[in-house]
Amino acid sequence: MRADGAIPATMRAVAIDAFGGPEKLVVHDLRVPAVESHEVLIRVDTAGVGVWDAKARRGEWGDGHEHFPMVLGADGSGTIAALGDGVRGLQLGDAVYGYAFGDAKGGFYAEYVVLSAEHVAPMPSSLDFREAGGIGVTALTALAGIDDALSVRDGQTILVHGATGGVGTMAVQFAKRLGARVLGTANGGEGRELLRSLGVDEAIDTHHDDVFTIARRLAPEGVDGLLALTGGPVLERCIAALRDGGRIAYPNGVPIPAGVTATGFDGVPNPAAFARLNALIDERPFEVPIAAMYSLDDAAEAHRRLERGHVRGKIVLVADATEDVVEKVA
Numbered sequence: 001m002r003a004d005g006a007i008p009a010t011m012r013a014v015a016i017d018a019f020g021g022p023e024k025l026v027v028h029d030l031r032v033p034a035v036e037s038h039e040v041l042i043r044v045d046t047a048g049v050g051v052w053d054a055k056a057r058r059g060e061w062g063d064g065h066e067h068f069p070m071v072l073g074a075d076g077s078g079t080i081a082a083l084g085d086g087v088r089g090l091q092l093g094d095a096v097y098g099y100a101f102g103d104a105k106g107g108f109y110a111e112y113v114v115l116s117a118e119h120v121a122p123m124p125s126s127l128d129f130r131e132a133g134g135i136g137v138t139a140l141t142a143l144a145g146i147d148d149a150l151s152v153r154d155g156q157t158i159l160v161h162g163a164t165g166g167v168g169t170m171a172v173q174f175a176k177r178l179g180a181r182v183l184g185t186a187n188g189g190e191g192r193e194l195l196r197s198l199g200v201d202e203a204i205d206t207h208h209d210d211v212f213t214i215a216r217r218l219a220p221e222g223v224d225g226l227l228a229l230t231g232g233p234v235l236e237r238c239i240a241a242l243r244d245g246g247r248i249a250y251p252n253g254v255p256i257p258a259g260v261t262a263t264g265f266d267g268v269p270n271p272a273a274f275a276r277l278n279a280l281i282d283e284r285p286f287e288v289p290i291a292a293m294y295s296l297d298d299a300a301e302a303h304r305r306l307e308r309g310h311v312r313g314k315i316v317l318v319a320d321a322t323e324d325v326v327e328k329v330a
Helices: 051-058 129-133 135-151 166-177 187-198 211-218 234-238 271-281 296-308
Strands: 008-015 026-031 039-049 075-083 096-099 112-116 120-121 157-159 181-186 202-205 223-228 242-249 264-267 289-295 312-318
Touching: 008 296, 026 223, 026 296, 039 096, 039 129, 039 135, 039 296, 051 120, 051 296, 075 112, 075 135, 075 202, 096 129, 096 135, 120 271, 129 289, 129 312, 135 166, 135 242, 135 264, 157 166, 157 202, 157 211, 166 202, 166 223, 181 187, 181 211, 187 202, 202 211, 223 234, 234 242, 289 296, 296 312
Parallel strands: 157 181, 157 223, 181 202, 223 242, 242 264, 289 312
Antiparallel strands: 008 026, 039 075, 039 112, 039 312, 075 096, 096 120
């Protein structure tokens, strides 16, 4: 193993000792995970907070073989503190971001995290640690939906339903970069303004507007593709706005109406996906809306904010935060 200076024996980490509510998230003093030949030790700067973390906390993905205390956090950013002897293409001190679900060695809600090197990539040059820490899951998922599942092309009209969340804010920007005309749905005026700032061609406030009427006014024959990031009655109106032969894609887990033909997908971290993502992000100015920032000590409150819903962008935890790191958006 190659290390960037001395690695402490222990670290502060937010972990759960049993499944349950946000109150189960407690700061522990745990050993820094050991690094194997194919792995990277990251000194964490920022950890993303997503609905997948809440599901893991509640035990929705449990299989009965979990080990506690369990450190959550599927994605984040930081600097490389140590490298396994078999790792190539990454260097000590590199600014990186990463994404991995359910690693037995623990997640990003900690001062240090170990990931397989294939789940780690250099940060996009145009982003800082806070921004990069919030995009591992959301950006790779959005790119898988826009580029792989929908195969968005120049000149198409794409509707993104649930566009103000972490995945949606990434997806509308990727679709624009690929030359599409983009419509996005939002819950309320602030969400609509956020989408306009990201460059959507039409921001639809589902509290006041009918998505089918607006979509068909802009695309009389129907939209070419629908990225469904949330379910509910509005989704059915979005589906009705498709043209004959139009495609629907959704991240696995989103409830799609019975009888509807749609393509499920997941964002999969690997070197090729990270390289494609970085190139697309650095192509021109890219926005990563940060809805709220919390310290590790306030991880439980971050989950409470997450579960109140209507998060515009991404919630993050800052590993070395001082007392002035607080929630940015109510």
